[in-house]
Amino acid sequence: MNGDEAVAFAAKQAQVDVVAAYPITPQTIIVERFSDYVANGEVDTQYVCVESEHSALSACVGSSLAGSRVFTATSSQGLALMHEVLYVASGLRTPIVMAVANRALSAPINIHNDHSDMMGSRDCGWIQIYAENAQESYDWTLQAFRIAEDHKVSLPVTVNLDGFTISHAMEGVSVLEENEVTKFLGKRTPMYKLDIAKPVTFGALTLPDYYSEFKQQQVEAMKNAPPVITSVANEFNGISGRQYSNLSGFNMSDADAAIVCMGSVAGTARTVATKLRKQGKRVGVLKIWQYRPWPTQEVARALSKVKCVGVIDRAVSFGAPYGALGSDIASTKVLTGTQTKIFNVICGLGGRDIKPADIEGIFERALRHAEGAPIDDPSTLLGVRP
Amino acid sequence: MVTLKELSTQELFGPGHRMCTGCGPAAMARITMKALQKPAIIVNATGCLEVASTIYPDTAWKVPWVHTLFENTAAVASGIEASLRKEGKADAVDIVAFGGDGGTFDIGIQALSGALERKHDFTYICYDNEAYMNTGIQRSGATPYGAATTTTPAGSKIAGKTDAKKDLIGICAAHGVEFAATASVAFWNDYITKVRRATAVKGPAVIHVLAPCPLGWRFETSQTIKLAKLAVQTRYFPLYEVENGNYKLSMKVPKPTPLEEFLKPQGRFRHLFAPEFANNLEELKRQVESNWNRVARLCGEIPAPASPSPSQPAN
Numbered sequence: 001m002n003g004d005e006a007v008a009f010a011a012k013q014a015q016v017d018v019v020a021a022y023p024i025t026p027q028t029i030i031v032e033r034f035s036d037y038v039a040n041g042e043v044d045t046q047y048v049c050v051e052s053e054h055s056a057l058s059a060c061v062g063s064s065l066a067g068s069r070v071f072t073a074t075s076s077q078g079l080a081l082m083h084e085v086l087y088v089a090s091g092l093r094t095p096i097v098m099a100v101a102n103r104a105l106s107a108p109i110n111i112h113n114d115h116s117d118m119m120g121s122r123d124c125g126w127i128q129i130y131a132e133n134a135q136e137s138y139d140w141t142l143q144a145f146r147i148a149e150d151h152k153v154s155l156p157v158t159v160n161l162d163g164f165t166i167s168h169a170m171e172g173v174s175v176l177e178e179n180e181v182t183k184f185l186g187k188r189t190p191m192y193k194l195d196i197a198k199p200v201t202f203g204a205l206t207l208p209d210y211y212s213e214f215k216q217q218q219v220e221a222m223k224n225a226p227p228v229i230t231s232v233a234n235e236f237n238g239i240s241g242r243q244y245s246n247l248s249g250f251n252m253s254d255a256d257a258a259i260v261c262m263g264s265v266a267g268t269a270r271t272v273a274t275k276l277r278k279q280g281k282r283v284g285v286l287k288i289w290q291y292r293p294w295p296t297q298e299v300a301r302a303l304s305k306v307k308c309v310g311v312i313d314r315a316v317s318f319g320a321p322y323g324a325l326g327s328d329i330a331s332t333k334v335l336t337g338t339q340t341k342i343f344n345v346i347c348g349l350g351g352r353d354i355k356p357a358d359i360e361g362i363f364e365r366a367l368r369h370a371e372g373a374p375i376d377d378p379s380t381l382l383g384v385r386p
Numbered sequence: 387m388v389t390l391k392e393l394s395t396q397e398l399f400g401p402g403h404r405m406c407t408g409c410g411p412a413a414m415a416r417i418t419m420k421a422l423q424k425p426a427i428i429v430n431a432t433g434c435l436e437v438a439s440t441i442y443p444d445t446a447w448k449v450p451w452v453h454t455l456f457e458n459t460a461a462v463a464s465g466i467e468a469s470l471r472k473e474g475k476a477d478a479v480d481i482v483a484f485g486g487d488g489g490t491f492d493i494g495i496q497a498l499s500g501a502l503e504r505k506h507d508f509t510y511i512c513y514d515n516e517a518y519m520n521t522g523i524q525r526s527g528a529t530p531y532g533a534a535t536t537t538t539p540a541g542s543k544i545a546g547k548t549d550a551k552k553d554l555i556g557i558c559a560a561h562g563v564e565f566a567a568t569a570s571v572a573f574w575n576d577y578i579t580k581v582r583r584a585t586a587v588k589g590p591a592v593i594h595v596l597a598p599c600p601l602g603w604r605f606e607t608s609q610t611i612k613l614a615k616l617a618v619q620t621r622y623f624p625l626y627e628v629e630n631g632n633y634k635l636s637m638k639v640p641k642p643t644p645l646e647e648f649l650k651p652q653g654r655f656r657h658l659f660a661p662e663f664a665n666n667l668e669e670l671k672r673q674v675e676s677n678w679n680r681v682a683r684l685c686g687e688i689p690a691p692a693s694p695s696p697s698q699p700a701n
Binding site: 017018020044045046048049050051052054055056058059060061062063064065066067068070084085088092194195196199200201202203204205206207210 | 425437448466470472
């Protein structure tokens with residue numbers, strides 16, 4: 001199955017109570033497949049075909065506050081249209097799971113993959129996971145419900161999968177038996193809900209005297225997430241044999257130079273790293289799964305002996321010194337005293353292929369800097385016509 | 387029609403909220419909560435009612451209540467209804483959405499349209515005070531022609547709003563809803579009857595209730611109900627209902643009070659009485675008459691104009 005189908009299948013197995021969604025390429029297959037499940041009676045889900053993404057997430061917030069397990073999916077402009085609702089979902093602590101088939105933002109209009117959609121909503125207070133392939137998209141979607149609905153967390157989660165590269169590419173996906181999933185996920189038990197027997201006011205006007213305390217609670221929920229993610233991932237490994245974490249290192253223990261990246265490009269990076277290793281070049285790849293909350297200490301540990309990293313960003317942060325991922329690596333360096341040199345490569349915008357030769361160029365550059373060559377261009381857009 | 391004695395003495399919209407003295411929407415909320423006969427979940431759009439009734443850590447609501455944003459109230463209600471349906475509890479609860487005129491006529495119309503089309507079982511109540519009062523009296527699609535607001539001021543060249551009020555009930559009725567109606571906070575028993583009818587409908591229903599704002603309309607706070615009454619008695623705000631496409635006048639006004647009696651106590655219309663804006667006053671009167679005739683025709687109170695026969699040459 002392709003990445004979108006894998007996500008839809010995970011949502012089906014999660015027995016979500018409510019889906020409210022709106023079609024947008026390259027996410028559409030998710031809602032189409034889910035519609036099939038509904039039409040064929042394979043799920044007992046209320047599927048609300050809303051008139052916009054803004055209403056999709058708004059309906060999800062309503063359902064989640066009413067106590068339901070809720071799923072939706074979107075991309076690009078759809079995520080941008082949801083922007084203000086994203087903050088409501090996290091601020092009201094609704095454990096919604098949303099797949100984002102990452103796609104470039106207009107203008108100019110482009111339906112292909114980069115990370116500008118999710119990076120545009122980076123600070124929305126959601127846990128953000130980036131999958132590398134269809135298998136990871138399936139696995140993370142299932143784990144996302146457990147993470148989101150854990151009372152120590154109670155935050156919404158996005159599972160990001162690269163548009164087309166993952167969403168539309170057919171791969172073999174190993175799936176769990178439904179009863180295993182049911183046992184793993186259990187039923188959602190909301191802490192508070194819209195309940196006529198126990199009236200609660202949600203979304204009160206909160207003025208300067210209390211607003212910061214609400215935000216602090218969200219900060220703490222984010223801090224609570226990593227141990228929950230670890231324990232959910234360990235339990236998931238027990239039933240699937242696939243171990244997840246907040247990041248995944250490849251040949252990192254003795255690497256002089258490394259690439260840090262998220263999403264599907266990690267596979268290309270590992271392939272190229274393997275080739276360069278055979279040439280005796282000590283290179284590695286650090287793939288970030290859990291982008292928010294950012295795993296500062298784990299990243300620092302992984303980079304502690306690396307002399308130089310090339311950070312791949314799939315979105316431009318206009319006017320900023322680095323792209324978003326580049327900035328997080330730079331912050332990590334400042335916070336932990338890691339000595340790694342950093343340069344930032346922005347590439348794969350609007351679906352442009354990131355070829356093995358591009359990756360090899362990044363590794364070679366990182367190796368030159370590792371050997372002392374100065375970094376005169378800290379953030380570059382790769383392979384752009386003059 | 388209900389009588390006062392039959393009404394619940396319970397205040398589910400509790401005293402102590404911070405709505406203004408003489409606030410029409412506050413009266414609307416209180417009467418609505420007395421009208422409801424089942425346990426209710428309230429969804430409230432951003433606006434006066436929301437900000438003044440739930441200043442954390444206080445709340446005026448003794449029922450489950452949620453506010454999220456300005457334009458998505460009908461969508462949030464859709465999601466709640468979907469959850470209740472999944473749990474098999476949809477029939478046991480009334481979901482009532484409150485939105486002001488800005489949150490309904492303008493920014494929330496898309497979400498409302500979608501929810502009506504999808505036939506969610508909920509009641510949408512638009513409390514109309516004819517401008518964005520919460521942000522300081524800016525014009526909305528519900529502001530009448532000629533009214534001065536802070537974004538359509540009465541200047542030396544332009545006499546307040548230059549556009550007419552939208553036909554909200556017509557828009558909602560066009561979605562094929564089973565019940566849609568107008569109401570006024572002054573005619574509380576007509577309003578209560580309509581709320582009960584709306585919540586009894588299986589599917590969406592809409593009530594558009596006129597709720598004067600002393601601050602925005604600029605009148606004495608003691609005159610709210612009087613103005614809400616005059617709005618009906620001058621034919622400015624016709625009370626009617628649409629049941630399965632059939633329009634019915636709820637209150638006939640055979641001898642309308644002159645419109646000036648409704649306009650004169652309000653500062654927002656004061657400029658219309660200046661000699662240089664006499665034409666604007668006439669235009670507002672013409673629009674009020676034309677709207678009344680339109681509604682009366684739809685309600686079968688006056689005959690529809692004869693449609694031209696195809697055999698007759700035009701002109």
